[in-house]
Amino acid sequence: MLEIDGSYGEGGGQILRSAVALSALTGQELRISNIRAKRDRPGLAAQHLAAVRGVASLCDAELSRAEVGSTEITFSPGKVKGGEHRIDVGTAGSVTLVLQACLLASVNAEKATELEVIGGTNVRMSPPADYYSNVLLPLLSRMGMDIKLEIVQRGFYPRGGGRVRAAMAPSAPGPLVLEERGDLVEMGGTSFTQDLPDHVAERMSHAVRKRLLGEELRIRTERASGASPGAGIALYAKFRNTVLGADALGERGVPSEKVGESAARRLWEELDGPGTLDVHAADQLVAYMALAGGPSSFVVREVTEHLRTQMWLVQQFLDVKFEVSKAGRGHRVEVVPTRTSPGR
Incomplete structure (x- = not known):
């Protein structure tokens, strides 16, 4: 069983979401402790629990201690099967953070994955659904991923009630080489x-x-x-x-x-700045780059703590090297997979 310390680096919910997604993707059993240890209210909140249960439903995982407030869970995944899934956060918690985990977990699903997620589409401290439509999914499309997103209803704090639908076809991501923005x-x-x-x-x-x-x-x-x-x-x-x-x-x-x-x-x-990726896209894309069949590279104006933490976490699951070097006013990041299979 792989042991992950959720207090590492930025110590927030991203470690949890990415860890369960990579666990499902690779088939590695996971125990994660100190969940959100560096937040004012440590442990699982509703949106984090929704993400964990969403990924679990994709692969028929066995879960223990997965409840609001828990600071440790174990996650034992089965095969990611895809299909139709409905996930209701139950609050104004972010739908995109649920998607962040579920989409990554579904890369090698047996069939297409269709997700309906209910919660907050535009809430503080999380990417809005529009960012996925405008930025993240077009970049994943450049990697050969086929993901569609529809914002059915917007949801704001405090009641949420937003609704998005996402559809993802199984596909292996290809390298993304972004040395220059172009015109x-x-x-x-x-x-x-x-x-x-x-x-x-x-x-x-x-x-x-x-x-x-x-x-x-x-x-x-x-x-x-x-x-x-x-x-x-x-x-x-x-x-x-x-x-x-x-x-x-x-x-x-x-x-x-x-x-x-x-x-x-x-x-x-x-x-x-000099970035070919903005600071928010960078940490969300490195896991897909680590799954690609060749090296990827990009430039960011700042290597954030989220990005550093994500690079560390991905290396716990996948054989990949990250090389960070100074590039003018920014930083160049090279992602070099040393094994193309996610280990299933």
Whole structure:
């Protein structure tokens, strides 16, 4: 049984999600302790438990101590079978963090995987569903992965109620070599509101255009009704070889203009840096790169603690080397698999 210390590195939920996904993918039995030890409220919260149970349902895993508040679980996977699965977080917990675990676990499923996940589509401290649509899935498509995502209903804190559907065909990821961005093709995004006045989305969009003056932007507005009111804006910059993303979420008492300015500033940080991946895509893609049939490489403006932790974790399950070197104002990361099979 593989033992993983959940307090390693950034010590948050990402270790847990990635560990159970890699356990299912490789067939290695897992015990993970000190779950989310570096968070204010250690142990499993609802969204983490939903991710664990979601992956378990994909491979008929045996679980022990998997309950809210638990700081240690064991996970004994069976064969990942794919098929249709419905996962309800039960709160406004992030649907994308559930998908993060389930999609990685499903890479070598026996058949196509169809997921319906209910919870928060746009919540603090997690990637919005739009980021998956605009950035992460297009990058995985460049690796040969066939994943589709539909945002059926948005969900915000505190009630959630958002719904996404994802479909993934089994496929082995190929290498992703991103040494240069290439020419800028398009910049745009979505300014969205739910049960709020129409002018909120327009004010966020206007603030982005004002901050990124001189850039041609394609920002669409989206208005909806749902369980909880909310707003936000998700941006992307598509280049010939890659795509970068940034976003900001509306908060009570924060002017719409500030939300738009925040998203624009975050995108500009990536555009102004040397990265061929933004700092959030990097840590989510290295596990797929480790499964590829050859070396991958990319540049990031910053090697975050999330990325360092993810590289360490992937090496506990897979035969892969990570080489990090300085590259101008950023860092070049090379991912060199030494065995192409995930070990099933």
